[in-house]
Amino acid sequence: MYGVSVTRKYKVLFLCRENSARSIIAEALLRELAGHRFDAFSAGPEPAARVHPIAIAQLRPGISDLGALSPKSxxxxxxxxxxxxxxxxxxxxxxxxHHAPLFPGEPALCNWTFSDPLADGMPEPERVRLFEKVFWQIVRQISTFIELPQYATARETAASVGSSVCVSDAL
Known part of the structure; x- marks a missing residue:
């Protein structure tokens, strides 16, 4: 292939407890917005039986492959x-x-903490509003993340970025 720059795709794993909402949303958004530069995955320690229906409803308008999403351990x-x-x-x-297992390849680790829209005891209308709020927070976080300069350069810079890959979740 002449005239085409082939760059390596970065592999990113998003974690949350049940892997049915926040991490699924992040995986889908990264894949949709920058799938040519990133391979996105999601998982959790206690995977749910299915993706939460409100998460699917939030993703449906803009995500092309909802069928690829499923909770995983x-x-x-x-x-x-x-x-x-x-x-x-x-x-x-x-x-x-310290709660997460060791992942092969010695990946950089960081935290983007978002409210849990699946918290117990929340009335349904409030849950829907929280899902929407968290969805847009994740959209902003992913959008900022994919613009980081180290992901537009060679692998050597990825090893030196350390905590700078952890975009602040205070957006």
Whole structure:
């Protein structure tokens, strides 16, 4: 292929407890907005049986492949056969840092903490509003993340970025 620049795709794994809402939303958005530069995955320690219907409703208008989304155990990403992640992003405190397993490839780890729209005891109208709020927070976070200069350059810079890959979640 002449005249085409072939660059490596970065592998990003998003984590949240049930892998049915926040991490699924982040995976879908990164894949849709920058799938040519990133391979996006999501998982959690206690995967739900299905993607939460409100998460699907939030994604439906702009995500082309909703069928590819499903809750997965983070153990699927820990074996020798697992893809080597460049970055693992925890989307809630219960899976951050020392709670997460070791992932092959020594990926950078960071936290983007968002409210849990699946919290118990929340009335349905409030839950829907929180889903929408969290969805747009994740959109802003992903949009900022994909604009980071290290992801437009060679792999050597990815190893040196450290905590700068962890865009502040205070957007």
């Amino acid at each position: 983070w153990l699927e990403f820990t074996g020798e056969w697992a893809p080597r992640m460049d970055l693992v992003i925890a989307l809630d405190a219960s899976v951050a840092g």
